[in-house]
Amino acid sequence: MNTQEIKKDLTENALKFLTQSINEFDENLQFSVIHFFSSIELFFKARLLDEHWTLLYEKPEEAQSGNFLMGDFKSVTLSSSIKRLRNISQAGITQAEEQCFQKIRLHRNKALHFFHTFHRPDLASLKEEIISLQCQGWQFLYDLLLKKWDPHFSDFRERVYECHHLMLGQRKYLTKKFELKKSEIEFAKTSGIEVNVCRICGFQSSLLREILGPLFQGDCIVCEKCVTLITVTCPRCSGKIYSYEMGEGVCGSCSEKVDLAYMKEHLDEDCTSLSDLAAGEGGAAYCSLCEFREECVIEIQEEYLCLNCHTIFKDFYRCGSCYSRVSGEDDFSVMNGCPGCFY
Ligand SMILES: [Zn+2]
Ligand SMILES: [Zn+2]
Numbered sequence: 001m002n003t004q005e006i007k008k009d010l011t012e013n014a015l016k017f018l019t020q021s022i023n024e025f026d027e028n029l030q031f032s033v034i035h036f037f038s039s040i041e042l043f044f045k046a047r048l049l050d051e052h053w054t055l056l057y058e059k060p061e062e063a064q065s066g067n068f069l070m071g072d073f074k075s076v077t078l079s080s081s082i083k084r085l086r087n088i089s090q091a092g093i094t095q096a097e098e099q100c101f102q103k104i105r106l107h108r109n110k111a112l113h114f115f116h117t118f119h120r121p122d123l124a125s126l127k128e129e130i131i132s133l134q135c136q137g138w139q140f141l142y143d144l145l146l147k148k149w150d151p152h153f154s155d156f157r158e159r160v161y162e163c164h165h166l167m168l169g170q171r172k173y174l175t176k177k178f179e180l181k182k183s184e185i186e187f188a189k190t191s192g193i194e195v196n197v198c199r200i201c202g203f204q205s206s207l208l209r210e211i212l213g214p215l216f217q218g219d220c221i222v223c224e225k226c227v228t229l230i231t232v233t234c235p236r237c238s239g240k241i242y243s244y245e246m247g248e249g250v251c252g253s254c255s256e257k258v259d260l261a262y263m264k265e266h267l268d269e270d271c272t273s274l275s276d277l278a279a280g281e282g283g284a285a286y287c288s289l290c291e292f293r294e295e296c297v298i299e300i301q302e303e304y305l306c307l308n309c310h311t312i313f314k315d316f317y318r319c320g321s322c323y324s325r326v327s328g329e330d331d332f333s334v335m336n337g338c339p340g341c342f343y
């Protein structure tokens with residue numbers, strides 16, 4: 001069976017449904033909601049197919065190559081896709097990603113069963129709510145397709161960029177809300193609050209507040225989405241760089257890129273002496289939560305911060321199998337191992 005051909009079809013369909021959803025948003029919100037969710041499901045199925053074709057069945061034990069090729073079977077739900085990917089691959093889905101996709105699923109269910117919700121005269125606020133979710137959902141998908149799942153979707157990079165461009169255009173549906181919120185934003189600025197460009201909706205409407213050292217939370221008062229970010233000084237122009245995940249970021253002023261190694265070097269407050277390093281002490285730890293492939297947890301104000309998933313830990317331990325430093329509390333690592341044992 002040529003699963004690569006099938007994966008290509010699934011991905012093409014996912015991209016088609018997404019484009020369709022964007023195009024019909026204004027005229028046919030109900031179908032836009034349905035097609036957007038179908039697109040998410042299809043991307044997940046395409047990703048699962050790279051693990052094994054039987055995983056596309058709701059019940060893999062009932063898999064038969066004959067009906068698979070005909071597309072004649074009950075396929076896996078999004079919840080099960082997420083669970084399967086978490087169990088079998090390191091590129092797990094975060095809680096935030098799952099919550100967002102599930103919210104989109106709830107709107108899809110309404111769109112399928114409650115016709116009237118999408119056909120009333122006062123649709124403005126529902127439209128705003130849905131476009132905020134779709135912008136966030138797309139941001140998550142975009143990061144999955146181009147970063148975490150990059151080896152699986154590199155052939156589709158150009159098509160993903162095209163969709164990204166179309167999704168950016170969708171932000172226009174939040175313009176009215178931005179206009180209404182302008183005085184609130186100005187007031188926040190005069191009160192000394194830093195207001196950032198929101199990563200989800202693109203408006204200058206994300207109010208930053210410090211959580212721990214370089215870790216900030218941005219609450220957007222236009223799309224009402226919240227993101228966490230880590231700030232670091234740009235090595236070229238000394239401006240501020242914001243990193244949203246994987247310890248990577250791009251300078252908004254001079255486009256300089258920084259990576260995880262740079263972030264670790266500049267943010268880690270664990271002042272390890274050379275003799276400590278030689279003895280295997282100090283340095284960053286692996287993250288027990290996101291299980292990122294590199295050591296990405298650093299010390300900040302006597303706590304431990306993951307530069308990938310932004311979780312704060314109170315402590316770290318030594319893996320019982322490979323002696324790597326790992327964040328959190330030891331969960332029987334002698335038997336279970338740690339991310340350091342796998343990479
Ligand atoms: Zn926003
Ligand atoms: Zn710069």
Ligand SMILES: [Zn+2]
Nearest residue numbers: 287290306309
């Ligand atoms: Zn993490």
Ligand SMILES: [Zn+2]
Nearest residue numbers: 319322338341
């Ligand atoms: Zn280990």
